[in-house]
Structures are given as structure tokens and as C-alpha cells.
């Protein structure tokens with residue numbers, strides 16, 4: 136009997152130990168508060184009262200949108216891209232809200248956290264826009280094409296992206312980033328590079344985040360590429376007109392000869 140009792144206590148301990156281990160090893164996903172999830176997954180693209188970054192400022196968002204809509208945009212943003220609010224936001228911010236693989240339960244926690252920050256325009260003083268450090272565009276270019284390796288071991292961007300305005304023809308898995316800076320601006324591009332929370336990339340760069348310095352250098356490179364892109368599109372219409380005139384000239388000469 137005594138032995139049996141010991142066994143019972145022992146297995147109780149064992150069960151406790153296993154439960155503890157399991158809950159520890161469940162790691163990141165385990166019992167986080169809305170605030171913790173927000174500061175891990177959202178702050179690179181959203182502020183609460185600090186102005187727009189990659190995505191909109193979320194101050195007062197729980198008053199602006201209904202709960203079901205918010206859950207949907209956080210849990211499964213790709214499922215309703217034709218929604219008019221989404222279309223307006225995607226056009227305005229130039230990128231889509233990424234699917235971050237969150238559960239509905241996590242979304243509810245985040246929404247509860249966000250609902251503490253109701254919009255009170257008279258009292259809210261948005262923080263100063265942080266100065267965005269821009270680095271060396273040449274180093275940014277070298278990082279992009281893999282001439283210089285990323286400190287934390289992430290693959291070079293050129294594996295999947297081109298920047299044709301800067302003469303870089305890379306992989307075709309993802310889109311050309313020539314106009315990235317024009318679409319996102321200083322703050323947006325900084326947030327986007329810090330988080331890299333886009334499809335495919337978020338897995339490829341998990342645990343291999345770019346350093347502050349790398350982000351600054353890449354941002355400077357994208358800025359330069361965007362300027363070249365604009366310069367080119369200013370030239371295109373002009374060269375189109377010249378070609379048209381030349382064609383008319385050639386045609387005139389040709390028909391005169393024939394006729």
C-alpha cells in the first residue's frame with residue numbers, strides 16, 4: 136500500500152514535470168498577452184498613436200472597425216482582399232497586411248489590448264516622427280546582391296527579387312522592388328525591412344533578422360533605386376515621342392520614294 140502511495144505521488148510529480156516542460160517548450164505561442172504579441176509581431180509596421188508606418192496607425196481602431204472585421208484582418212487578411220476598406224488601404228500603403236499565422240484567440244487578445252487606446256483626439260499628441268537613419272547606398276546594393284553577407288546569415292535579396300531601375304536582374308519568385316521607396320517612404324521602408332513579414336520571407340528570415348545598420352544601408356539603396364526609376368519613367372514618354380517622330384519621318388521618305 137505504502138509503495139503504491141509512493142508511486143502515485145511519483146507519477147503525480149512526473150505529470151507535473153511533463154506539463155511544465157510541455158508548456159515551456161510550447162515556447163513563443165504559449166499564454167502571451169495581447170500586448171506581448173503586439174510588440175513582437177506588429178510594431179514594425181503599426182504604431183498606436185505614433186503615426187503611420189508600413190501600415191496605418193491603429194489608435195482608436197476598435198471604434199472605427201467592428202470586431203469581426205478586425206479578427207478577419209488579423210487572422211486571415213488574404214481572405215477578403217476585395218473588401219472596399221482593404222482596397223483603399225492597400226492602395227494607400229502600397230503593401231498588403233501579411234498573414235502572420237495568428238489564431239483567432241490571439242487576435243482577440245490583441246484587439247482587447249488595442250481597445251484600451253480609444254481615440255481621444257484632443258488628448259492625443261502623436262509622438263515625434265522618429266528620424267530614419269539612412270546608410271550607404273553602395274553597401275546596401277552589395278548586401279542586396281550578396282556581395283556582402285548579412286551578419287545573421289539571411290540569404291541575399293537578389294535570390295528572389297529584382298531591382299531593374301538599378302540594373303539588378305534577380306530571381307523572379309517575388310516582385311521587382313524598383314519603386315519600393317516611392318511606395319513606402321522613409322518610415323515605411325524602415326519598418327518593412329526590420330520585420331520582413333511578407334509571404335515566404337518571414338520563414339526564410341526567421342531568426343536571421345537584418346541588423347540596424349543593414350536596414351539603414353538597404354533603405355538608402357532603395358531610395359536611390361526609386362529615384363533612378365522615376366528618372367527613367369520621365370525619359371520614357373519623351374523617347375516614345377522621338378521614336379514616333381522618327382517613324383513618321385521614315386514612313387514619309389519611304390512613301391515618297393514609292394509614290
Ligand code: HEC
Nearest residue numbers: 176177180189190191221224225228230231232233245332
Ligand atoms: C509587414 C507589415 C505589417 C505587419 C507586420 C502587420 N501589419 Fe497590419 N497592416 C499592414 C498594412 C500595409 C495594412 C493596410 C493594408 C491592408 O489592409 O492590407 C494593415 C492593416 C491592418 C489593419 C486594418 C487597419 C484599418 O485601418 O482598417 C489592422 C487592424 C492591422 N493591420 C492589425 C495588425 C496587427 C494586430 C498586426 C500584428 C499581429 C499587424 N497588423 C501586423 C501591415 C502590417
Ligand code: HEC
Nearest residue numbers: 229230290291292294295308309310327333334335336339
Ligand atoms: C526566398 C525568397 C525571398 C528572398 C530571399 C527575399 N524575398 Fe522579399 N519577398 C518574397 C516574396 C515571395 C514576397 C511576397 C510576394 C511579393 O510581393 O512579390 C516578398 C515581398 C517583399 C516585400 C514587399 C513587397 C512589395 O512590393 O509589396 C519587400 C519590401 C521585400 N520582399 C524585400 C526584401 C528584401 C529587402 C530582401 C533581402 C533582405 C528580400 N525581400 C529577400 C521573397 C523573398
